[in-house]
Amino acid sequence: MSHLEEARRVLQVEAQSLLKMAEKLDERFDRAVEMLLACQGKVIVTGMGKSGHVGRKISATLSSTGTPSVFVHPAESSHGDLGVVARGDLVIAISFGGETPELAPLLQYVARKNIPLISLTGNKESSLGRAAQVCLEVVITEEACPMGLAPTSSSTSTLALGDALATAALKARGFKKEDFAEYHPGGKLGRRLTTRVKDVMHVGDAVPLVRPEDSIVKVLSIMTAKEVRGVAGVVDENGSLIGVVTDGDIRRRFEKTQAPLTETAKDLMSKMPKTVDQEELAEKALFLMQQFQIQILFAIDKASANLSKPVGLLHLQDLLKANIR
Secondary structure, rough: OOOOHHHHHHHHHHHHHHHHHHOOHHHHHHHHOOOOOOOOOEEEEEOHHHHHHHHHHHHEEEEHHOOEEOOOOOHHOOHHHHHHHOOOEEEEEEEEOOOOHHHHHHHHHHOOOOOOOEEEOOOOHHHHHHHEEEEEEEEOOOOOOOOOOOOOHHHHHHHHHHHHHHHHHHHHHHOOOHHHHOOOOOOHHHHHOOOOOHHEEEOOHHHOOOOOEEEEEHHHHHHHHHHOOOEEEEEEOOOOOEEEHHHHHHHHHHHHHOOHOOOOOHHHHOOOOOOOEEEEHHHEEEHHHHHOOOOOOEOOOOOOOOOOEEEEEEHHHHHOOOOOO
């Protein structure tokens, strides 16, 4: 069997286990989710060996989706770490065989303290399965390891079951994209979900603005003197944005008239310019630029009395520098 054939076999075996487990889910899963939602403290996840590695990921997923969680190493728990488990908490213990000896002190502790326990195990009749208020069975067809020894299908299925718990709780809580962003402020994901137009736009004197009657000479002067070059917004006597002049507009005008410098901003401007609210996510501004094939957007403030008054200017390069994409 080639390496490629072996890889396909492993993936197929693990996929079959996931499908089988999905079929076997019952009302116990609903009860486990209700326990998560009712938890007033934090969710303690514990497991030994490969189950511990899976548990760390499940705990991290819970925390990032609105369910505060920490991982406690079972071998360390009996040497002082049990102090992190308190009334109001919920414990999720993981062991495919259900007889991991290192879990015994922690199971005894939660029983004495009447702390609710959910077990993830492949043996519901094991010590762990019987100790839990809710036992979620990790169902597999077989381990993908050709010797049937290394945790493969079992660890994948346990991880998927943990994801199912976390996402079911997420949905039940009404967890939104904005909430997710609060927990992920770092990296590109955080920037995409938290950076707003007002965070990266040019404001004040940096915004190039002209009046409709201003000459092309003045327009050119404004366009080259500001931070964002090659564009000018045209505003009326009320400060409302009525048009935009770009360097492309000027070049095209030069090709059509013999006396371009005698014309005004009103003669060149493109009417009904695209704008974006300063409170919108910068990612939406990028979407608008791509949709309309433009490189600049004037920002407005929808909370102000004049909805057409520009309060800032955003250039495509500003979004690229902010690593929005």
